[in-house]
Amino acid sequence: MRALIWSELYKLVHQRMTYLALAAILIIEGVVIFSAYFQGNTILDILLDNLRDSFYFEGNLLNGHLLVYLILNSLWFHLPLILMIVSAGLLTTEYKDKTLQMVMLQPVNRTSFLLSKYVVAIIFSLGVVLVLMVSSMGVSYAVFGGGDLVVYLGSLNFFPHEEAFQRILWAYGCGTLTVIFFSVVSVTIAVLVRETTIAWIASAFFLIVANLLLKVDFGDGWFGKYSFVKLNDTWQQLFYQDINWTQIHTNNALILGYTLLFMVIGVIVFKRRDLL
Amino acid sequence: MRSWINLLGGMLLSQISYGQEIDPDLVMAKERLDAIASFEADLDLTVDISFVNMPPKSAKMSYQKGKSTTFSSEDFILIPKRGLDFSLSEIFKYSFITVDRGFEQYSGRTCKLLNIIPTDSKADFSIASLALDTLTHQVIFSEINTKKDGAYQMLMSYDDNQQAIPGRVEVSFEIERIRIPLQYMGKEVEVDKAQMKAEGLRRGRIILEIEAYDVQLVK
């Protein structure tokens, strides 16, 4: 298994697509930072409009924390989309180039092989989120400095610098689980559909539908509480004044469960299916 | 010549009416406040607004008579537009009359309640109520109905009877419920329009703990 993971990482770092994806993600991040900066003032104006009647404001809210928060809001669609393309490509390119067949002609266990794909998709997702986290926070704090973070989640929540930083770190942690979930799903989609273009379309479709359903209120029923589409913004829970850790842990456990479920489905299908 | 006599008579009459209608306790309280030339203060601000969650903040305040009060803080702070006017200069800026409303209890102290009604249309408030401790000549409570910014109250307490600057000020005000376009919401929150309308106007409160130092009096 370790050798397989090594080989998958070896392939990943030698593929041009990996670097194209990384470049795309960094460009998107740049655009998001740029737009967040310009959007930031408008958002603050709207958020603080009512308070302006009664208060003078002292201090800067358009700071690194707000930018990182706005980046967090934007990234959880763009990032999974690109990661899903790369993750699905880990398998579909092998189908297309017939290298999968070549690998399967070697004494390699099918389950181990697919699990190594999943592991590498997860490692890559983690790496990209880490790069994004470090770069987005680095740029935002270096250019715009620290300060209090203001977030609107039904109420205006202000967090002091240190607390905001910690909450953002936790939010990245929760968001990472979502990103991993989508990456794993895309590998499973690749197992199911095998063709590169179809896998990309199916992955994007899955992500878009999940994002659309996230905004629909399904009430307090099972679907509203426990379906994976409702778990994708758990990271936002970190920006409520009182963090509901039980809810966050439950959501994270559920999203991990869904991730494992999709992996198991992928492995079962991959093992049983003829390799044409 | 006659017109000059009329003008002089009118001026004299207005001075007499001013002198007659300003409550002497208020004059004494005002004189105490007017005596402060400048001071520095450390502020602890606690915001109590239902839709604002903000931890207590610290700031430094610098007051100089006749100049705008300045604030500085390492954090983001909300400074109430009203309530830090310790000299009550906004009230005393234009001519007014006072109406004695008798005595009432405020913070366990018996205070003289006065209504202040501006006689000059340039005043930005329609009526104000002040509760004065007639023994210490300290303003304990004020309620000011502004023409533009709604009504706000200030409840003040002092570290001792000698202080002109309160050690604690509780400013209450009316504030409109926040309305934010959906696209700016961090997370989709339940939007109950009826509830929002009903709760359109809310009361907010900001509590200021003031530790004044370097108080300079007018020489």
Place this chain on the structure above:
Amino acid sequence: MILTGQSLTKTYGSLSALTDVDIACAAGTIYGLLGANGAGKTTLFRILLGLIKPNKGKVIINSDRIKPLGGIIEKPAAYEYLSAQQNLRLFSKIQKAPADKTTIENKLKAVGLSPERKDPVRNFSLGMKQRLGIAIALLNDPECLVLDEPFSGLDPIGIASLRSLIQELATKQGLSVLVSSHIVDELSKVCDELIILKEGQIVNRGATQEIISACTESYLISGPEITQTDLWEKVDAKMLRQSVQVFVGAEEIGEIISVLAKKGIQITSCTPEISMSKLFDTDTK
């Protein structure tokens, strides 16, 4: 037998790809699987190599090696963005075969590839890719090598070179080699035994030379002055430009060649013209 397939049957919906195919491969023997496109060669190879499961029948592998079978299906597939060395190292590692530099270089040399080439495989010719594919297939020393259409797309030099490599593997290393093609000439030159597959069924099998002889209806004799003799008036022959198609059996062709030799007529080649109808329709099992 190293590899045995018994009653192998595979269907895709209503389409029958293989029907009751029996096959057995012994060490040191080269088997040729001949069949037209769509005859079921690749399906049979995929079943033998465990890529797909048969609907009926079973594959028995009589080997205790880590990798009993090595193979290439359809076309050699290596990671195009990696060099030959990188590919070989990667494939070695995933199957826990030695992956040190010397071993990798020796493996490349064994299939006639230069270890000096560091450029990506996408720059390689098809013949070179075929060789790399064989090098990968040979990792961990399998006892049986299954090559699906290995000559397809190769130039004549590439074909000759690959042919000698296959023969070397069978004779020197004692490998059992199973090669498929739809071109009989390619297989007849390299295989010890031929298996003829038609519409998913084996219709003919046996020693290559026996099958070739049995199915040969004529010979094409070529030479610069081959038409300049009266011999052709005595046998059933058809004149072509610099060659003659002689309609005789295997037992008579030797005599004709010796007559031509006595007359001093130069012969550049003599190739049997195999009857496809005989090859595919006659069951000589």
